[in-house]
Amino acid sequence: MYNFQKRIHYRGDLKPFLKQVCQDFHIGEYGSCKIVPIGYEDFNLFLKTKRGRYFVKIFASFRNKNECSRYVEIMDSVLKAGISYPRLYKSNQDHLYEISNNSQTDRLCVMEFIDGQNFYQLQTTPTVKEMRFIIKQAALVNKIDIRPSLVYDQWAITNFPKEYKKKGQYLNKEDKNLIEPLVDVFNSLSVENLPHCFVHGDITKTNTMKSVNGDIYILDFAVANYYPRIQELAVILCDLFFNPKGFGSFPKNYDLALSEYQKYITLTADEIKKLPDYVKLAHAMHVLLASYEKVVNGNTSAENEYFLGMGRIGLRYTNKIGRF
Numbered sequence: 619m620y621n622f623q624k625r626i627h628y629r630g631d632l633k634p635f636l637k638q639v640c641q642d643f644h645i646g647e648y649g650s651c652k653i654v655p656i657g658y659e660d661f662n663l664f665l666k667t668k669r670g671r672y673f674v675k676i677f678a679s680f681r682n683k684n685e686c687s688r689y690v691e692i693m694d695s696v697l698k699a700g701i702s703y704p705r706l707y708k709s710n711q712d713h714l715y716e717i718s719n720n721s722q723t724d725r726l727c728v729m730e731f732i733d734g735q736n737f738y739q740l741q742t743t744p745t746v747k748e749m750r751f752i753i754k755q756a757a758l759v760n761k762i763d764i765r766p767s768l769v770y771d772q773w774a775i776t777n778f779p780k781e782y783k784k785k786g787q788y789l790n791k792e793d794k795n796l797i798e799p800l801v802d803v804f805n806s807l808s809v810e811n812l813p814h815c816f817v818h819g820d821i822t823k824t825n826t827m828k829s830v831n832g833d834i835y836i837l838d839f840a841v842a843n844y845y846p847r848i849q850e851l852a853v854i855l856c857d858l859f860f861n862p863k864g865f866g867s868f869p870k871n872y873d874l875a876l877s878e879y880q881k882y883i884t885l886t887a888d889e890i891k892k893l894p895d896y897v898k899l900a901h902a903m904h905v906l907l908a909s910y911e912k913v914v915n916g917n918t919s920a921e922n923e924y925f926l927g928m929g930r931i932g933l934r935y936t937n938k939i940g941r942f
Contacts (some may be wrong), residue, residue: 620919622653625661625678627722629819633865635724639674640667642726642865643709643933656824656921658737658773658911660840662733664731671731673704676724683716686767687726690714693727699762701755702835704730734829736837738822738924743861748834749871750878752826752858755836756850757882760815771841774819775849778804785910789937793909796933803895812846813886819845822857824921836940848889848896851875855893856900862931869939900938904929 646669654662654673661676677686680728690713696703704882707728709715716725737744744752772781782801786794819841827835859871877889885893908926911917 620655620917622655622661625659626676627679627717627724628717635717635719636663636665636674639715639726639728640665641867642711642715643672643707645669645672645707645728655919656736657838658917658921665728671733672707673731674726675728675729676726678794678797679722679724681725683725684767685769686714688769688777689840690727692764692766692842695762695764696759696839699758701758702751702833703837704732704835706730717815718844731829732829732835734827734833736824736827736833738824738921740828743859743867743871744826744834746874748828749859749874751834751877752821752836752854753878754882755834756818756821757879759818759836759842760847760850761884764815764816765844766816766842768843770841771819773903774841774843774845775852775896775903776845777827778808778899778906781903781906785906788910788913789906793905793930796930796937797906800895800899800902804899807892807895809846812848812889812892814844815847816842817845817847817850818842819849819853821850821854826858846896848885848893851879851893852896852900855897856904856932857925857928860928860932861888862928865935868935873918888892894936898933899934901929905933 632651633648636651640646640648646667649666649668652664654664658923659678660744663674665672665674678686690806693703713727714725716723771777776897779801782797789797796856818836818839823838827837829835853871856876859875861867904925908922908929911922912926
């Protein structure tokens with residue numbers, strides 16, 4: 619079984635660690651915790667205390683203090699912009715909290731617990747009404763006037779050439795035949811000339827939560843960056859709005875995403891022309907990175923298998939229908 623705790627410095631029983639967190643965040647006496655087996659980098663937990671339930675994000679050990687501070691500042695901007703996002707709790711150290719053990723420091727934040735499931739857990743695509751809401755949230759994100767320091771995201775479409783050069787060797791023959799032609803496609807897009815803005819970059823089924831009350835939340839801004847604007851829509855279209863069991867719905871979902879987004883932000887003709895190729899590249903990144911995770915890091919988690927499978931299906935489908 620994949621060991622999620624290896625992502626952080628702390629080793630051993632989590633109870634003493636979390637008891638201290640509970641005390642310093644003033645959220646009640648520790649009761650229990652449950653690992654959230656979703657995500658590729660940070661260590662996420664559901665925490666239960668005598669006062670209620672909370673979500674704890676313990677930042678991966680490779681993230682330095684500046685990166686963690688950056689993440690918290692982004693969350694603060696997102697909440698101020700009215701995005702549907704869980705609220706942050708303060709400790710005696712503010713939102714960003716540090717805890718040391720055996721000369722190693724872990725950093726974390728505590729957020730509101732949303733009683734519900736993400737769309738990956740629900741194993742469904744959003745309804746038309748939910749799609750409209752999600753696209754509005756994406757547009758609101760893209761309107762936030764911030765340009766945070768760059769954090770390298772190996773899954774980001776803009777990093778396709780670099781990641782393919784490093785990790786293409788771990789693809790099987792069939793996947794390589796699907797992905798290799800996209801190197802020339804990427805080079806033809808002149809990505810640097812596309813309109814850029816603040817982009818979440820990972821609005822997927824695993825990062826979109828539906829509460830028991832039917833409310834939708836956009837989660838996890840860990841890899842948000844200043845990117846080509848259409849990167850937001852491409853990621854949404856390659857996963858959240860793509861049903862591998864019902865291909866026929868994709869063109870309709872694509873048109874809906876495009877029309878809804880432009881109620882808030884008008885895309886250029888060049889962006890609209892290049893978006894289909896960007897969607898293909900989004901699928902390719904899922905195959906490339908999930909293959910690497912599986913072969914090199916031994917990641918056989920259900921989430922990794924999901925992205926690998928979705929990427930393959932999406933690439934074959936979008937190649938088959940051509941432009942859309």
